[in-house]
Amino acid sequence: MGLKILILNFCLRIVDICTFWIKPKPGTITFISLTHNRLTSDFALIDEQLKKDGRWEIRYDLMVFRKNLWGDFLYFLNCLRQLVEIKRSQLVILNDNNYVISHMKPKSTKVLQVWHACGAVKRFGNQIRRKYTVSNYDAVLACSPVWQRVYSEAFGVQPAQVQVTGCPRLDTLLDAGAMEKKARGLLEKYPQLKGKKILLYAPTFRGNIMDGMRPASFSAQAVVKDLPEDWILVSKYHPLLRQTIEVDDRSLDLSGEDLYALMHLSTAMVSDFSSVIFDYSLLQKPMISYVPDLEEYRNTIGLNMPYEADFPGAVTFSEQQLVQAVKDLDRYDWKKLDDFRDKYLTHTGGGNTQRVCALIDEMMEAGSQA
Numbered sequence: 588m589g590l591k592i593l594i595l596n597f598c599l600r601i602v603d604i605c606t607f608w609i610k611p612k613p614g615t616i617t618f619i620s621l622t623h624n625r626l627t628s629d630f631a632l633i634d635e636q637l638k639k640d641g642r643w644e645i646r647y648d649l650m651v652f653r654k655n656l657w658g659d660f661l662y663f664l665n666c667l668r669q670l671v672e673i674k675r676s677q678l679v680i681l682n683d684n685n686y687v688i689s690h691m692k693p694k695s696t697k698v699l700q701v702w703h704a705c706g707a708v709k710r711f712g713n714q715i716r717r718k719y720t721v722s723n724y725d726a727v728l729a730c731s732p733v734w735q736r737v738y739s740e741a742f743g744v745q746p747a748q749v750q751v752t753g754c755p756r757l758d759t760l761l762d763a764g765a766m767e768k769k770a771r772g773l774l775e776k777y778p779q780l781k782g783k784k785i786l787l788y789a790p791t792f793r794g795n796i797m798d799g800m801r802p803a804s805f806s807a808q809a810v811v812k813d814l815p816e817d818w819i820l821v822s823k824y825h826p827l828l829r830q831t832i833e834v835d836d837r838s839l840d841l842s843g844e845d846l847y848a849l850m851h852l853s854t855a856m857v858s859d860f861s862s863v864i865f866d867y868s869l870l871q872k873p874m875i876s877y878v879p880d881l882e883e884y885r886n887t888i889g890l891n892m893p894y895e896a897d898f899p900g901a902v903t904f905s906e907q908q909l910v911q912a913v914k915d916l917d918r919y920d921w922k923k924l925d926d927f928r929d930k931y932l933t934h935t936g937g938g939n940t941q942r943v944c945a946l947i948d949e950m951m952e953a954g955s956q957a
Contacts, residue, residue: 592718595663599691602667609674611695614951617646617676619669621662622683622703624649629701629943630682632755636944643951648672678950684712684721684742692723697950700727700742701943704862705754706734706931709791710889712741726750726950728943730757730865731933737891750946753932753939760847760866761937769848779836780852783819786810786913787853789846790824790877791861804879809906811837814913823849855916857909860884864898868928869935873919874900875912892931899927 616637618630626634626649637643648669652662669687673679678697679688688698712721714737722743729738730753735746742749759765774781790805811820814837824842841849846863850856855873858864867874876898878884885894895902900919901912928935934942 591659591663595666595686596690598663598667599670599687602670603674603691606671606674609671611677611693612644612675613677614642615644615646615676616678616680616947616951617648617672618680619648619672619685620682621650621652621665621685624651628682628703629755630680632758632940633680633701633943633947636940637947640944640948642948646672646676678947680947681724686719688724689719689722697725697953698723699947699950700724701755702728705730705757705865706862707737707741707891708860708862708864708894709884710741710891713743714741714891715888724748726946728752728754728946730754731931733930751933752942752946753934755940755943756847757866757869757932757934758937758940760850760869766847766851769845770852773841773844773848773852777839777841779839780819780821784815784817784854785849785852786814786818786820787849787856788820788822788858788877789849789856789861789863790859805877806906807838810910813907813910818854818913821849821853855913860888860890865931868899868924868932871921871924873916873924874898875909876900876902877904877906877909878902879904897927897930899924 618626618634620630623630626647634645637645648665650661650665652658666687669685670691673687673696674693676696678699680699680701681688682701682703692698720743721741724742724744725748727738727742727744727749729735729749729751732751735749735751738744738749739746788805788807807820807822814820820838822838822840822842823844823846824840847866850867850870853872855875856863856867857875857877858867859876859878864874881894881902881904884890901908901915903909903912
């Protein structure tokens with residue numbers, strides 16, 4: 588155990604002792620995030636619905652963690668604050684794993700893990716080497732029963748604690764009117780996309796936070812060089828990556844734009860081990876996998892799904908194979924896409940936010956009766 592962790596644990600104990608009198612305030616829910624300093628995605632939708640229902644008091648502890656000396660110091664202070672917020676909350680809602688919860692969660696506080704993905708192609712959480720063991724969650728959201736075993740391992744819960752409600756943000760993806768409006772906005776902002784078939788490249792990161800992260804080996808120029816003239820490549824990199832690519836009239840880096848809007852605008856998507864493949868399957872559009880490091884990835888991080896058997900499209904290992912898969916899209920296997928969606932997404936008609944808020948109501952009511 589490193590010196591930083593020892594100091595943090597010591598200070599958390601001091602704060603815990605000094606705040607022994609703090610108990611959960613009935614009806615209080617606190618959102619905690621280290622990846623956003625404002626409500627976005629699932630958090631924003633859940634918060635909006637809870638406020639509309641008007642049953643509970645909502646609190647927030649939101650920050651963006653930066654891996655540097657100043658970021659470490661702010662994280663340290665935030666952990667101390669988190670402990671106080673957790674102790675005074677009847678329910679805490681998370682979108683990522685949380686050190687304070689895993690080490691010092693009060694028995695009287697319930698914790699709901701929303702997570703930030705619709706599935707887990709790659710192993711994560713307790714399935715991989717990490718600095719601390721994830722624990723103390725009361726419920727975890729999932730999009731299909733197929734994830735119950737995986738999430739029970741990754742989050743340190745029983746399979747029955749994994750609730751198949753669907754992810755709230757999929758309600759946004761399924762809102763065709765709102766997505767069409769955003770897509771039109773992108774066309775106005777980037778007129779070179781008009782009249783083109785759009786190949787969206789949306790990869791995940793390699794490695795992990797402990798050992799460092801890197802993008803996949805990928806040459807946008809090698810792809811666009813051989814793509815048919817009516818196609819354009821649009822790249823959307825993971826928020827944790829800082830990737831620089833060559834940009835020209837046929838290759839755009841739109842990492843700062845809304846992923847779902849890009850999905851709606853795209854003709855097809857190229858991805859790898861990213862969970863975006865589950866989201867994209869709802870749009871009934873073709874997918875291609877670009878995984879030059881498939882065997883390496885399988886033998887290091889590890890995978891939670893039979894990748895080649897289940898991926899709903901061509902699995903390619905070079906830019907040349909990727910381009911050929913684009914040219915072969917007229918022979919795309921749509922049944923395999925349907926099977927993939929049916930296996931990994933139970934709720935495909937919306938209503939996920941309402942189901943999640945109903946679960947929250949149940950957890951709050953059970954807590955108030957305890």
